[in-house]
Amino acid sequence: MTNSVNTTARLLITCPDKSGIVSAVSTFLYNHGANITALDQYSTAPEGGTYFMRLEFQTPHLDLSRQVFAQTFGEAVAKRYNMSWQLSYAADRKKVAILVSKYDHALLELLWRWSRGGLACDVSMVISNHPDLKEAVEGFNVPFHLIKVTKENKQEAEAEIQSLLQGNDLVVLARYMQVLSADFVQHWPNKIINIHHSFLPAFVGANPYQQAHDKGVKLIGATAHYVTADLDQGPIIEQAVERVSHGDNVETLRELGEDVERNVLARAVRWHLEDRVIVYGNKTIVFA
Amino acid sequence: MTNSVNTTARLLITCPDKSGIVSAVSTFLYNHGANITALDQYSTAPEGGTYFMRLEFQTPHLDLSRQVFAQTFGEAVAKRYNMSWQLSYAADRKKVAILVSKYDHALLELLWRWSRGGLACDVSMVISNHPDLKEAVEGFNVPFHLIKVTKENKQEAEAEIQSLLQGNDLVVLARYMQVLSADFVQHWPNKIINIHHSFLPAFVGANPYQQAHDKGVKLIGATAHYVTADLDQGPIIEQAVERVSHGDNVETLRELGEDVERNVLARAVRWHLEDRVIVYGNKTIVFA
């Protein structure tokens, strides 16, 4: 079912599980003219668990302004159930910046899907520590910023990147080969998505395809996750694998893996843009 | 999340899509002490479509008897929204009969999963037109009935089977190689599940593995569907495929296919038992 993007709003809720939540939320929406077109829920336990909910609803007949609607929901419903909640409107496209180094596959997949309408966002810029992909990026009419990073200038470089990123809603690391500092990361809680080229938690750190080859695994994978200060340990959003064999060397693993990486990253970014992901502890609820 | 099977009820609803349904249903349940633990919905169109809903709720604090609860829901909610609906209690285990011929793989998969608690039902009997699987069936403490079918006795045989099936809620054709008559089928609307050994609508009819081999396909599949009078054309519940190659002959296709068949059939039966399938026209809504 397709609804006009201009009339779709989304509500994400986290709260202690309790009887009556669906009734309270859906009745509030109904009473104010919202038509629920999607509803997902999950609770961590049969009793005493934490409850998560995602609603999509149509807004043409809302009887309140956005501001008053949110305020009323907060007072009338959210407070009663002790909810953390987030209300967003599909018409407010998220601003997304992409960081990349030299590998182009993940970046081009995102730009290609975005350019044909498959990712509902505004790609505001691409930042890279190498000049290689400038032409490819500008071919999509997206600004390209080169910010070289060395051991010596790392702090300044990060500051420069932070400054460029002001106003963005999401940062995507599409094979950006620099480790971001804990200080950097904490400015973007659950707002940096990274693609790691292994089936985490296997093969953390550098050269996962070499590690996979050395180990002789029969499947290789990729993992999209939110970035935390703990390298390769943030909440996992999506994973996939591809079958390999003894006949593959590190190079063919890398080639096969790139196809997995670009699919996994594209799905994770899309789900984030559509407000389908809730982080809870170090894990994610994905209402895909 | 696992809830006690003894306290779980399920409500399936089909009705014209309209604003307010979630609110009406969830508020009714809340007001009568039911705690919603799962909710899925789907509408065929943004406006003016048909709406489908599946709810799971916990019953320990229901304030009405089963009979009055159903009656009240019918009058207070269902009538207003013109709903077709079905209310079931997980504690009322469905009675299931299995029909089989000579191939044992689909039958044994069902019996094995059932015997270890993976299929919440009572398997009341196995009926076969061949004696071969009698011992295997009785090893699971399930009654085995042999009813031979020939061109001459087909009508009597079907009558005998119908008589045995009285009181069952579901009939599973686990590679039963006789075509059931239209007359037989119409007694069991959306209550006979068949496993067809191809990826329908490809390769209807006899010898699908031979057909697949002749065509040179690179994947073979299996399809679980409800049986209608139209052979191999009933609503599809589940499908899966397996990769094959030029090196496979009809025999190895059959072997690989049997693994797909048993998984696909087991999933379809489980979803039916858990009231996850709604038939709409010649298609299914599966809230899996």
Added chain:
Amino acid sequence: MTNSVNTTARLLITCPDKSGIVSAVSTFLYNHGANITALDQYSTAPEGGTYFMRLEFQTPHLDLSRQVFAQTFGEAVAKRYNMSWQLSYAADRKKVAILVSKYDHALLELLWRWSRGGLACDVSMVISNHPDLKEAVEGFNVPFHLIKVTKENKQEAEAEIQSLLQGNDLVVLARYMQVLSADFVQHWPNKIINIHHSFLPAFVGANPYQQAHDKGVKLIGATAHYVTADLDQGPIIEQAVERVSHGDNVETLRELGEDVERNVLARAVRWHLEDRVIVYGNKTIVFA
């Protein structure tokens, strides 16, 4: 294992199965300084079948010129075993033309893989019956030819295309929405690869995603095949599927399907370029 592309040769053989073929071929190669680095074989039957073989060998120490090597193999080995055979050198890159209409996904996947070395060929041109993709194609430094096709000019248009295609080794239909005439097709036996957007033989002809939606299938697929005069019936090279649900409409099926299409087509084209596909009757042997 990676060998230099400049030293790799490939031999494809089809012949009546008989004892001694491996010995005869491998000994011939060894005696003339060729080092076998890959060998695949298949026979259609334990006895009296048809035998297929693919060898990859390294040529730096060959003691004969290309011409004499081929001639000698033909006389000393192929004649004795009544072989159809084909000898090719990876250094002789195949010339490939791509035909496309308006959908860009399959085309861009091919161009992108080709531009980064993943498809060992020369893309000589793209021909389209619509101007839409001109800019995208020229961005890859590939010539773009617009040849409009109408009911009236179909014959002339095909003649013009044929004339442009002179000298190419492979024609790829990357969602070219015109049916090629039988006359056109017979000029390119097993040299035109098409991507059909369904899991053939299901849903031949137009609008397969609409057909899939109407049927309510739970998987959608794509099929790469050689084009014959019989529409959508040529030898299948590769197929893949993606899981879908009742919640998908024709549009989302199309989006999911495009990802399958581009992967399936890219694999089929790569296998053809690496001489991994032998057509036999209306089926393929794929030594992938």
Added chain:
Amino acid sequence: MTNSVNTTARLLITCPDKSGIVSAVSTFLYNHGANITALDQYSTAPEGGTYFMRLEFQTPHLDLSRQVFAQTFGEAVAKRYNMSWQLSYAADRKKVAILVSKYDHALLELLWRWSRGGLACDVSMVISNHPDLKEAVEGFNVPFHLIKVTKENKQEAEAEIQSLLQGNDLVVLARYMQVLSADFVQHWPNKIINIHHSFLPAFVGANPYQQAHDKGVKLIGATAHYVTADLDQGPIIEQAVERVSHGDNVETLRELGEDVERNVLARAVRWHLEDRVIVYGNKTIVFA
């Protein structure tokens, strides 16, 4: 292609890579009346690598006795190329013992496939440290031995198991929950296959499904490997995964995982029985 099991022989070869091996081996076989029906090869490097080969050939027209055939091959071919090699005859069915604890899924899958001809071996016995599965095993007419294992009697228990295992060719750990001592393991180099219920190297050790749940992975897997003294670190034979979600708890992960485990273990055992696996260092070559 299916050949009579009674006439099939298999040759596995490992040696330094060198030109002429295929020619030497295939010519030897041809000269002695063997008809090659399958041939796979792999080399670890374009030059100076290690070479692996698997041949299947038919023996009805062999001109030498088994003993002389092996001796002659050893002297005429193997010595020249410094080969490690193994010759086996499909008619000599391997003797297999299965060790199990309480979980029945992996055991029953093996026994069921074996009983219908899908695993070409003689299952000589099942040994368990619990009595639970005695009846199920004996239903397949396979002897069941109960050998309880405690901290105190571990050494005696292992000695008793070793004594029972005398004369077997393969030991399968179908969810045997005792760690075998290094001393035990070294008596069975590359002859013990274990199924580990995670996608190794992720989640070694105990309770992998709990570990997977804690980590929030989106796929769970299973790994079949040869057992070495290093727990969960032996050469991997086969792996597979299944998609899971936030909605799964440890129990549903376990249920889904069991289906993956039984498939992965069955494939690994079949490949071993058909002499398709060569161990090289801590990795496997699998000619599947």
